[in-house]
Amino acid sequence: METSKKLTALFIALFVGAVLSPAEVLPTYALVNCRIVPVTSPVIEKGVVIIRDGLIESIGAIGKIKIPEDAEVIEAEGMTAFPGLILAHTSLFLELPKEERPVPGEARMPSEPQPEKKVQNPGLRAFNLLKPKKTTIDGYHRIGITTVLVAPEAGIFAGQSVLLNLNGEKPEAMVVKNPVALHINFVTERNSYPSSLMGTVAFLKQSFLDAEYYSSYQSHLARLQKGMKRPEYNPFLEAIIPYVIEKKPIVFTCGNQEDIKRALRLQDEFKLNAFLSGANEAWRVADLLKKAQVPLLVSLDFRPPLSSEYSQRGEEERKKAEKDIYPANPQALSKAGLKFALTSSGLIDPSSFQKNVREAIKAGLPQEEALKALTITPAQFLGVDSVLGSLEPGKIANLILANGEIFGEKTEVEKVFVDGVLFPIEKKAAEAKPTAADIAGTWKATVRTPMGEMEMTMELEQEGSQVKGFMSSQMGKWEIKDGILSGAELTFTLAATIMGETMEMAFSGKTEKDTIEGTISSAMGNAEFRATRIPKAME
Amino acid sequence: MKEADMNKKVLAFFLGTIITIIPCFSAGGNLLIKNGTILTVTKGSLPKGDILIVGGVIRQIGENIEAPEGVRVIDASGKYVIPGIIDSHTHIALSGTNEMGEAITPEVNMSEVIQAEDLSIFTALSGGVTMVHTMHGSGNPIGGQNITLKMKWGRPAEELIVPQAYKTLKFALGENPKQASRPAFGGGSQRYPASRMGVNAIIRKKLLEAKNYMLQWERYLEAKKSKNPPKTLFPPRKDLRLEALAELLRGNLLARCHSYRADESLEFIDLSKEFGFKIACFEHIPEAFKITRELRREGIGISVFLDNWAYKVEASEGIAYSAAYCTRNGVLVSINSDGGERIRRLFNDAGKAMKYGGLTEEEALKLITINPAIQLGVEKIAGSLEVGKHGDVAVFNEHPLSAYTRCEMTIVEGDVYFDRNQYLKEREDAEKRGKDMKKPGGEK
Numbered sequence: 005m006e007t008s009k010k011l012t013a014l015f016i017a018l019f020v021g022a023v024l025s026p027a028e029v030l031p032t033y034a035l036v037n038c039r040i041v042p043v044t045s046p047v048i049e050k051g052v053v054i055i056r057d058g059l060i061e062s063i064g065a066i067g068k069i070k071i072p073e074d075a076e077v078i079e080a081e082g083m084t085a086f087p088g089l090i091l092a093h094t095s096l097f098l099e100l101p102k103e104e105r106p107v108p109g110e111a112r113m114p115s116e117p118q119p120e121k122k123v124q125n126p127g128l129r130a131f132n133l134l135k136p137k138k139t140t141i142d143g144y145h146r147i148g149i150t151t152v153l154v155a156p157e158a159g160i161f162a163g164q165s166v167l168l169n170l171n172g173e174k175p176e177a178m179v180v181k182n183p184v185a186l187h188i189n190f191v192t193e194r195n196s197y198p199s200s201l202m203g204t205v206a207f208l209k210q211s212f213l214d215a216e217y218y219s220s221y222q223s224h225l226a227r228l229q230k231g232m233k234r235p236e237y238n239p240f241l242e243a244i245i246p247y248v249i250e251k252k253p254i255v256f257t258c259g260n261q262e263d264i265k266r267a268l269r270l271q272d273e274f275k276l277n278a279f280l281s282g283a284n285e286a287w288r289v290a291d292l293l294k295k296a297q298v299p300l301l302v303s304l305d306f307r308p309p310l311s312s313e314y315s316q317r318g319e320e321e322r323k324k325a326e327k328d329i330y331p332a333n334p335q336a337l338s339k340a341g342l343k344f345a346l347t348s349s350g351l352i353d354p355s356s357f358q359k360n361v362r363e364a365i366k367a368g369l370p371q372e373e374a375l376k377a378l379t380i381t382p383a384q385f386l387g388v389d390s391v392l393g394s395l396e397p398g399k400i401a402n403l404i405l406a407n408g409e410i411f412g413e414k415t416e417v418e419k420v421f422v423d424g425v426l427f428p429i430e431k432k433a434a435e436a437k438p439t440a441a442d443i444a445g446t447w448k449a450t451v452r453t454p455m456g457e458m459e460m461t462m463e464l465e466q467e468g469s470q471v472k473g474f475m476s477s478q479m480g481k482w483e484i485k486d487g488i489l490s491g492a493e494l495t496f497t498l499a500a501t502i503m504g505e506t507m508e509m510a511f512s513g514k515t516e517k518d519t520i521e522g523t524i525s526s527a528m529g530n531a532e533f534r535a536t537r538i539p540k541a542m543e
Numbered sequence: 544m545k546e547a548d549m550n551k552k553v554l555a556f557f558l559g560t561i562i563t564i565i566p567c568f569s570a571g572g573n574l575l576i577k578n579g580t581i582l583t584v585t586k587g588s589l590p591k592g593d594i595l596i597v598g599g600v601i602r603q604i605g606e607n608i609e610a611p612e613g614v615r616v617i618d619a620s621g622k623y624v625i626p627g628i629i630d631s632h633t634h635i636a637l638s639g640t641n642e643m644g645e646a647i648t649p650e651v652n653m654s655e656v657i658q659a660e661d662l663s664i665f666t667a668l669s670g671g672v673t674m675v676h677t678m679h680g681s682g683n684p685i686g687g688q689n690i691t692l693k694m695k696w697g698r699p700a701e702e703l704i705v706p707q708a709y710k711t712l713k714f715a716l717g718e719n720p721k722q723a724s725r726p727a728f729g730g731g732s733q734r735y736p737a738s739r740m741g742v743n744a745i746i747r748k749k750l751l752e753a754k755n756y757m758l759q760w761e762r763y764l765e766a767k768k769s770k771n772p773p774k775t776l777f778p779p780r781k782d783l784r785l786e787a788l789a790e791l792l793r794g795n796l797l798a799r800c801h802s803y804r805a806d807e808s809l810e811f812i813d814l815s816k817e818f819g820f821k822i823a824c825f826e827h828i829p830e831a832f833k834i835t836r837e838l839r840r841e842g843i844g845i846s847v848f849l850d851n852w853a854y855k856v857e858a859s860e861g862i863a864y865s866a867a868y869c870t871r872n873g874v875l876v877s878i879n880s881d882g883g884e885r886i887r888r889l890f891n892d893a894g895k896a897m898k899y900g901g902l903t904e905e906e907a908l909k910l911i912t913i914n915p916a917i918q919l920g921v922e923k924i925a926g927s928l929e930v931g932k933h934g935d936v937a938v939f940n941e942h943p944l945s946a947y948t949r950c951e952m953t954i955v956e957g958d959v960y961f962d963r964n965q966y967l968k969e970r971e972d973a974e975k976r977g978k979d980m981k982k983p984g985g986e987k
Contacts, residue, residue: 197644202651202679202687206642210650210783217780224777231775262638262700266655289699311638313660320976 030424032056034071038080038405042395043087043379053085055401058424062397078405078419086375086410087394088150088402088422091357092301092382093165093255093281093347095157096144099135127243128163130154131182136173144170145420145427147358148410150402151180151392153382155187155255160204161211161244162187165255167386169402171422180400184386185253185279186244190263194532205266212274215241215248251277253385255301257349260309261285268296279385282349285309287336294340299385302337302377304360305350306330307510310525315508319485319499322508331360334377335368345382346374352490361411374411400424442466443489443515449475449535451524462535471496494520572599572957575610576936579619582943584626584905584912585927594624596934599956604930617938617959622951625908625943626927627673627935628889631846631915632799632826632879634677635663635886636692636703641680643723646734647749649712649787651687653679657700663883664696668961670887671937671950672880674705676919679713681801681826682723684742685749686713688787689799691919693935694953696960709920711823712791715801716742716811718857743810750818753788797823799846803857805830812841824918826879829861835872844875844918848885849892850899866910867900877915894944907944 033055040048040063052069054061062069071077134154144152150170156163164183171178188208192199198207218241225232246252256267258280271278280286281301285308286293293300306326308314314325337344346364348357365374383393391400401424408415420427447462464473464484471487475498487496498509511533513522518537523530574596581589581604593608594601610616634640638656642648667675673694679686691708720742723734736745759779766776790796798815802808802825815822824844825831829852831838831845838845852861870876878893880886893911896902902910916926924933934957941948953961 192639193644195644197648198642198651199644200639200642200651200656202639202653202656203642203644203648205655206648206650206652206783213781213783221777228774232777262656262658265700269655311658311660316660316662 030057031426032061032072032075033421033424033426034075034077035080035085035403035405036071036077037066039084040395041084041086041375041410043375044394044396051085053395053403055403055421055424058401060395060397060399060401060403063395080405083405083407083418084409085395086148086404086406087379087392088404088420089148089378089410090151090153090345090382090386090393091144091149091347091378092153092345092386093257093303093349094152094154095349096140096152096154097136098130098133098154098156124159124161124240125156125163126161126186126247127239128156129166129183130156130163131166131175131179134166134168134175134178136168136175136178138173141170141173142427143353145422146417146429147355148404148406148417148420150404150420150422153184153386155185157187157189160189160191160193160198160207161240162189164243167388169400169422171425177423180392181386181388185255186247187255187257187281189257190259190266192530205270208270209273211240211244212248212270212276214238215244216274219245219249248274248276251275253277253279253299255279255281257281258283258285260311261288262311264289265292268292268298271296271298281347284330284333284350285312286342286344287333290336290340290342293337293342300337300342300344301347301349301382301385302334302344303347303349303351304334304357304364306333306360306363307350310508310510319508331363332367334364334374338369338373343381344377345385346377352488352493352495358411362413365411371409371411443471443494443520446538447520447535448538449520449533452532452534475500489515492516494522498524572934573597573611573614574934574954574957574959575608575614575616576619576624576938576954577608577616579622579624579938581624581928582905582908583928584908586929592624594928594934594936596936596954596957599934599958601928601930601932601934604928617952619938621940623939623942623948624928625671625937625939626912626932627925627937627953627955628671628911629877629915629919629921629926630667630672630675630880630886630889630911631824631844631877631918632678633667633675633882633886634680635667635675635883636661636677641682641723642687643682646683646720646723646736646745647685647784648679648683648687649685649791650783651679653677653687653690654704657690657692657703659698659700659703661883663886664694665961666883667694667880667886668696668953669950669963669966670889671939671943671953672886672889673935673937673953673955674916674919674921674925675880675886676708676711676799676915678711678799681713681715681719683713684715684720684736684746685788686715688712688796691921693955694960695955695958705919705921705924707921707924709823710790710796711799712787712796713801714746714798714811716807717801717803718855719801739807743807743814747814747817750788750792750814753785753792754818756782756785757789757792791820792818794821797821799824799826801826802828803830805833808834809837812837812843815841824877827858827881829858829865831874832862832865832868833860835869835874838869839873842875844877844914845869846877846879846915846918848881849878849895863895863899866896867902867906870896870902870906870910871900875914875917876910877918878910879915890939890943890948890950891946894946897944904942904944 035053037050040051048065050066052066053063153165153167155165165185166182167180167184168178169180190204192204198204221235247254254276256278258264258267264283267278267280279299282303283300284303284305308322308325308330315322351357361374365371380393383389401421403421404417405419406415406417417429443464444466449460449462451458460475460477462475469489471489473484475482482498482500484496492515494515495512500507507526509524509526511524520535522533524533576594578591581592592606595603595608636658637653638658642651676691678689689711691705692703693705695703721737736742763778766772800811808825822843824846826846828845847866849866850863852858866876878889889911893907896907913926916922925935936954937950938952939948940951951963
């Protein structure tokens with residue numbers, strides 16, 4: 005009898021536990037004697053924060069807050085508490101199914117025009133692709149980031165994002181909000197419509213029109229109840245209707261100032277709730293943005309877009325712009341009175357994020373503005389400012405303890421709380437870098453542009469993550485610059501001089517043992533790049 | 544596709560130019576050009592005259608004009624002053640030229656992809672060009688909607704657009720749409736149509752669809768106006784592709800048709816009559832001299848290369864005399880660049896029309912000024928030096944049709960956008976700076 009009761013109780017406990025919450029009860033913490041920067045209220049020079057059950061229970065000056073008896077007291081003298089930082093656009097943890105490529109030479113001669121290929125997937129949810137990794141999370145904790153918006157990256161309609169707290173590796177427990185936004189890129193399709201930027205704009209417009217039509221037809225039908233044919237079920241339109249009709253946020257990734265204008269034109273025409281991401285040329289169209297009042301998720305990537313005059317003027321001017329002009333984007337927006345969040349999108353690793361925040365501050369962005377752009381502002385944009393983005397009683401206990409000003413060069417984050425869970429940071433641990441693949445050697449490369457194909461030879465030298473070498477073809481031999489291999493991700497730039505004229509190109513792609521695949525982009529557009537290793541014996 | 548072989552196309556994809564960027568010398572559109580030999584194109588010439596531009600518009604042309612206070616004066620003594628050159632057919636200042644994903648794409652609009660930072664704008668200015676009609680490529684039987692731009696280098700994209708110009712739609716016949724997306728050219732699979740008859744058929748088929756689409760809308764709007772419209776009445780789906788073709792059929796868009804052979808051009812004229820749309824211009828058309836009577840009768844212009852032919856089979860019958868011959872036979876002819884290279888020497892091409900076919904100086908100049916202006920529907924604001932027109936002006940050191948001439952200064956709406964002396968100085972400075980730089984691919 006006793007045993008069976010116990011078993012029942014155990015079953016109930018297990019069942020309820022599984023459904024409602026993690027079985028573990030979190031300890032209550034009292035952070036004492038720390039300086040507190042709540043962001044939305046004045047700094048407390050010496051204060052206390054009580055964290056209970058994943059939330060901030062209370063906060064205040066020392067002596068004014070009673071330390072609960074059950075609290076684990078953390079002596080934080082000399083440390084500063086900040087809200088956990090929020091990155092409002094990343095592609096962390098996403099594992100995408102491998103893209104299928106058409107087999108070359110598999111030519112068909114259809115007797116009819118081919119139907120439009122819809123390879124777009126606005127219904128794709130980032131949540132369903134999450135594979136969180138501890139090493140990545142540790143890396144983000146080390147620089148104070150506790151919350152990330154994760155968005156699918158590929159395609160015009162990339163899919164829908166999810167907002168995660170970096171509280172472990174269980175996706176279900178990490179979700180703060182899902183889905184958050186629909187993500188749209190001004191990119192093109194390979195070998196199918198739309199294959200050009202102007203085609204992409206037309207395709208977006210037609211898709212929005214179709215969503216409006218589909219939705220109004222259905223409501224008309226619902227009013228009449230009968231007498232009209234039901235429309236064919238359309239999962240593509242079903243997926244975008246909440247964003248086009250119900251005006252949930254649509255994030256447009258904007259690579260240059262013209263993308264920003266394109267997004268604003270679409271927003272205006274279809275009355276969308278548009279967010280602009282990337283936008284590192286926002287300073288060039290600040291007046292337009294002031295009128296539009298759209299949320300800006302500004303990237304800390306300071307590389308001038310290839311279309312910009314700075315890139316076109318040659319390597320010297322491009323580097324100068326990257327160093328002197330583009331880091332001033334955030335301060336220019338701040339001066340213009342525009343509200344923006346800062347993101348790391350486009351950056352290779354978390355360490356460049358910190359470095360670039362400092363550069364933006366050096367270029368004139370006030371430190372408090374930088375902090376807001378990584379805390380309360382993204383929380384407001386994403387509609388979670390009632391629970392995130394500042395240190396206030398009742399909010400989620402996402403908090404970091406650092407030994408100085410958050411963006412200080414020598415500052416180190418010592419403790420991170422996410423959803424009230426304490427993550428101690430190991431001091432001076434060697435930065436876990438993924439072991440780079442070995443790509444040194446000679447490669448045969450094919451560059452495929454919309455105009456045709458070109459064969460090239462690529463010689464690569466490698467020193468850890470640094471990659472050097474040359475690309476050569478009938479038209480010349482060009483040096484590979486800024487080559488970085490991060491895990492399997494290879495990026496480099498190339499200044500190709502053909503008949504005395506120079507063109508800047510940027511490569512990014514993935515390496516495998518004997519193949520490198522990716523995209524080369526230039527002012528003229530994108531080209532597909534594939535290389536295979538030439539075995540040593542054949543060289 | 545442009546007129547070049549495959550290698551050049553691939554090469555062009557990567558090609559850029561080393562440049563110096565000259566900021567616009569904005570004088571608020573006020574300028575007095577003094578003592579130049581003025582070739583107005585439409586109103587004769589003045590051996591020594593002045594042009595006063597105020598607020599971007601030509602206010603006065605004559606002798607001994609006094610500069611109003613604060614207006615910059617340019618001394619053009621010994622120089623030739625002509626209207627800004629107009630290029631009726633090019634593909635510069637765009638992010639992308641062809642939408643190759645489908646064969647019929649009139650819904651795409653070049654105005655969405657203006658690339659105001661394209662160096663070709665500067666190249667164009669260096670050749671005295673102030674306005675271009677920049678177009679969808681010729682990969683599709685029906686391409687996209689084109690756009691007319693002023694070469695305001697350094698200004699935002701939207702300020703380049705010429706709102707007065709005709710709205711035009713690109714068509715293409717012959718080899719380019721036929722061979723587009725052939726597997727050998729890097730496309731995944733062969734696309735319909737793959738023959739000349741297919742090109743004609745797909746255009747007709749799509750225009751029939753557009754007519755049907757217009758009819759559906761008409762019926763709907765009529766039913767809506769009726770006293771008791773049925774409750775189930777619902778508008779047809781808005782289709783941007785057919786909407787664009789409907790605009791063509793309503794006469795709000797004009798056809799600009801890439802066409803090489805005389806036979807297919809005549810077929811296209813038949814098609815325009817069958818459906819009632821207007822052809823503004825045939826593009827390239829090396830065989831134009833064979834059908835001048837039809838072109839004149841239909842009021843269709845031609846936009847051509849002057850002495851470039853036999854670069855492919857369908858261009859084999861081209862002749863350098865075509866531009867002059869067609870001009871003398873009453874066809875409205877312009878000379879085009881088709882891209883960012885020829886655009887800097889259109890005046891040389893115009894000069895060749897005097898050698899091949901004996902056009903007069905004025906007739907030759909018209910090929911790159913007032914004629915393209917008429918083709919683009921901007922002859923009221925550009926194409927000649929007349930009071931009331933925009934202050935778009937090019938200054939040459941010698942007669943613009945001389946083989947030894949070069950463009951010294953290019954002015955758009957009274958602002959100097961290209962100044963050769965200033966450019967040379969900047970280039971010198973850049974060279975000095977460049978000496979300290981490491982050479983690409985060289986020793987470190």
